[in-house]
Amino acid sequence: MDLVSFTAPVINQLRNSSMHNFSPHIVIIGNYGARNLGDEAVLDGILFEIKTHIPRSQITVLSHNPKQTTADHAVMAVPLFPAGLRSFARGIFKFSLLRTLKSIKNAHVVIIGGGTLFADEKIFAVFLWGMHGMIAYLLGKPIYIYANGIGPLRTFIGRKIASFILRKARIVTLRDNTSLIHCKKLTLPQRLIVTADPAFVLKKYSLKKTASIKETKLVRPYIFVNYRSCSKQVKQNLSEIATFLDQVNKSYSLEVELVSFQEYREKDSKNLFKIFAQAKSKTQIHIHAEIYDYSQVISLIRKAQFVIGTRLHSIIFSILEAKPFIAINYTQKVRAILEDLGLDEYIIEPDQLSSEKLMNLFKQVYKKRHEISNQLAMIRQEQEEKAAQNIRKLIDFLAHKR
Numbered sequence: 001m002d003l004v005s006f007t008a009p010v011i012n013q014l015r016n017s018s019m020h021n022f023s024p025h026i027v028i029i030g031n032y033g034a035r036n037l038g039d040e041a042v043l044d045g046i047l048f049e050i051k052t053h054i055p056r057s058q059i060t061v062l063s064h065n066p067k068q069t070t071a072d073h074a075v076m077a078v079p080l081f082p083a084g085l086r087s088f089a090r091g092i093f094k095f096s097l098l099r100t101l102k103s104i105k106n107a108h109v110v111i112i113g114g115g116t117l118f119a120d121e122k123i124f125a126v127f128l129w130g131m132h133g134m135i136a137y138l139l140g141k142p143i144y145i146y147a148n149g150i151g152p153l154r155t156f157i158g159r160k161i162a163s164f165i166l167r168k169a170r171i172v173t174l175r176d177n178t179s180l181i182h183c184k185k186l187t188l189p190q191r192l193i194v195t196a197d198p199a200f201v202l203k204k205y206s207l208k209k210t211a212s213i214k215e216t217k218l219v220r221p222y223i224f225v226n227y228r229s230c231s232k233q234v235k236q237n238l239s240e241i242a243t244f245l246d247q248v249n250k251s252y253s254l255e256v257e258l259v260s261f262q263e264y265r266e267k268d269s270k271n272l273f274k275i276f277a278q279a280k281s282k283t284q285i286h287i288h289a290e291i292y293d294y295s296q297v298i299s300l301i302r303k304a305q306f307v308i309g310t311r312l313h314s315i316i317f318s319i320l321e322a323k324p325f326i327a328i329n330y331t332q333k334v335r336a337i338l339e340d341l342g343l344d345e346y347i348i349e350p351d352q353l354s355s356e357k358l359m360n361l362f363k364q365v366y367k368k369r370h371e372i373s374n375q376l377a378m379i380r381q382e383q384e385e386k387a388a389q390n391i392r393k394l395i396d397f398l399a400h401k402r
Contacts, residue, residue: 023056024108024398027141029132031115033065033077035264037294038199038313040072042114044294045198046146047073049391054398060103062132072293078103081132101135109144109397110136114175114198116149116333118165120158127157133165143169144397147198147390149333150174151182159186166190171393178336193393196386197337199316202298203384222255223248224304224323226314227275228268230330230350238271241308242278243355248362249281256285257300261311263290268311306366308358312337319383322376324369326361328353341379 028046031039043061050057059076063069066077079096104110117129136143145166153159163186166172172188173195174180183192227241245256258275260268269289276285291297298317301307307318307325312334318325319341329335329347338344346365348357365372 021056022054022398023058024054025058025060025103025106026050026054026109026111026394027060027062027103027107027136028111028113029062029080029129029136030113030117031064032061033063033069035065035068035262035292037261037291037297038311038316039115041199041202041294041313041317042147042197043069043073045201045387046111046113046390047075049198049201049388050394053391053395060107062100062103080128081135101139104136104141105139107136107141109170109394110141111144111146111394112148112165112169113146114148116151116175116331118148118150118153118158118162119332120153120155120162121331123155123158126153126161130161130165133168137165137168142397143171144394145169145172145174146394147173147175147195147387148179149176149336150179152332153182153186162186163188171397173390173393176333176336176340178332178339193389194340194386195389196383197316198387198390199313200320200380200383200387203320203380220255221253221305222257222303223306223308224301224314225256225258225272225275225308226261226268226311227258227271227308227328228261228266228310228330229271230310230328234271237350237353238274239278240353240355240358242275244358244362245275245285246280247355247359249284252366254305256281257288257304258285259288259291259297259300259314261297261314263292306362306369310334319376319380322373322380324365324372324376326358326365341383343379 030043032043050059061069061075061077062080063077064080066079069077078100081100112129112133118126120126133143153162166183166186166188172190173193175197177194180192180194248254258272260272262268272287276282276287279285301317301323302321304323307314307323309315309318309325310328310330315325315327325346327334327338327347329349335344335347338347348361
């Protein structure tokens, strides 16, 4: 089934119910405004769907940096609820806390959108998003958990917070089957649906967006590399990656573009500069430390011959552009999604990473790159269709609520 035939009933439903004349206030909560390119792509995927299918909707995003979110996404934004005493006092003094409360109070639905928000690898994160879900619930607002990754949930408090918010949600869609397994362990009452990451709807939209961005002029063939800290063996991994890049440059005459996905708090560039320092072929390696628009990253991947990625969305962008890749599995979500897609043979575990293993897998994949590219193009289409279910659920809910 193609995307047009899949979404046609939804569009008809919109027309029949006069949804195009309905102006629901929709609040979207997530890890936005933190300069993480994957999270910004998720937000754009959600916004694109809402603006396309519910064009008169009034959208407010809760963000770490509201001004930046408004500038980047052309949407109204207010601060996230403060989680510390100083930020709470500052929010009261600047009246930003009242603006955030008012936005949720006026909402027809509150979307907790995308990413892996309910996981306790960092206990503060599950507390932060749980607090936002709790406030929405106490204000009597319906909650939509929109294409989230769930887990791992290793702590008692993490499981309790996630279970409470998920139980109170009216709609829950999940990004992968591993998240579904975590949810089943919580014995949730709702019918849970596995859809796809919201970034999978970005193909046409991202092409429009990049049209207004100055393209990076790269002449020689290159591979795209993203790396973030992901094991206790970081120092050794960086050395092995540098050796591998030298081998690729020598054997395949491929240059290297090292690209950061986040420069706020967790700075990818710290590791990228260390890789560069240990590599011998420095004149063939270029670092992109301050890219703040994911569309520019997609543009770099589009022109690349191959992708080595740690961040999940470096791999999702590779699938969007049908580029062969090797994924360094830094956390559950990378393997979870690639196993669902039948692409887990392209994963390397960080604690098993070596220049030899990287090179052997690279040779295998690069040799079949045209065949793999065709496979990825088909998977992209399938995921785009699955991601369309996320907006369909929202439309169904608003149609009945109205």
